[in-house]
Amino acid sequence: MQNDRKLILYIAMSLDGYIAKHDDDISFLSAVEQEGEDYGYSKFIETIDTVILGRKTYDKILAMGIDWPDGDRKVYVLTRTPKPDSGNIQFYFGSLTDLISTFKSKEGKNIYCDGGAETVHQLLQEDLIDELTISIVPVFLGDGIRLFKGGLQELKLQLVNVKSFEKGLVQMRYIRMRNL
């Protein structure tokens, strides 16, 4: 039995569709840094109890020394090199469809995909993403790591919300339409 837990991609990109430069530099995000403005993140994260992300993204977060995620959210790191679990962090190398089905067969809050591009690609390939909240940073990055790598099938979306902010960030929320 499926309940209504949703897998949500929540991520920022440049206008030209990059999440970082080729050397993983994400300093373009500083264009929208503003004290007291978290672009809805803390409200969003309250609706989440599970996080999935790619191993490279996880390593980057560790390297930045960020104390993340707070609370007792479960974190699944997608990897090809299994490692033992560590606290609330599990390393996963099985089928994504199975993983998401398992989540959805249980009661719980929503599931948050935090990237990176490879994880997003795999989730889209298996059509597992239910909602996308995309924040467009007002920078033309020119080159780098694309959020959407291409080579996928078409998906119908419904825009449910758009907000713009003082620093020029535009945040759009889309639902994946499955029954058209």
Next chain:
Amino acid sequence: MQNDRKLILYIAMSLDGYIAKHDDDISFLSAVEQEGEDYGYSKFIETIDTVILGRKTYDKILAMGIDWPDGDRKVYVLTRTPKPDSGNIQFYFGSLTDLISTFKSKEGKNIYCDGGAETVHQLLQEDLIDELTISIVPVFLGDGIRLFKGGLQELKLQLVNVKSFEKGLVQMRYIRMRNL
């Protein structure tokens, strides 16, 4: 002497950054077709007296049998294969920087770039675009011809306007910031 004529990219793309499928299919645009809604185009085109576009895009427009552009706007088709001018249409194969400088040295309305991706790439490469109005169609196309091909330098943008429409199109207008 420069006046204030601006080169404006005014174009629609899918959420994942495509302007067409690989076979030039632009049927994803039908997701936002609505009688009586032109997404500001007729108002925009009144501010324009010059259009530049790539030869492939021009050929596509001809093939679709569209009577375009109306009025006496001057059209410059960028090509590697010179052809004689035809009415208000000129085929151009020289320097883009020179072409835009010539426009800007004269009085006139704004200049509209209508694509395609190669023309956009060349204009961005020479940093000639002053404004970008990007309309995001609520479709994840999956694959196709990207609006922004990559391999370019970073450009700072300022968001000046964002509008959303009933069919889920989000239209953002950015100014290229040159003096930061």
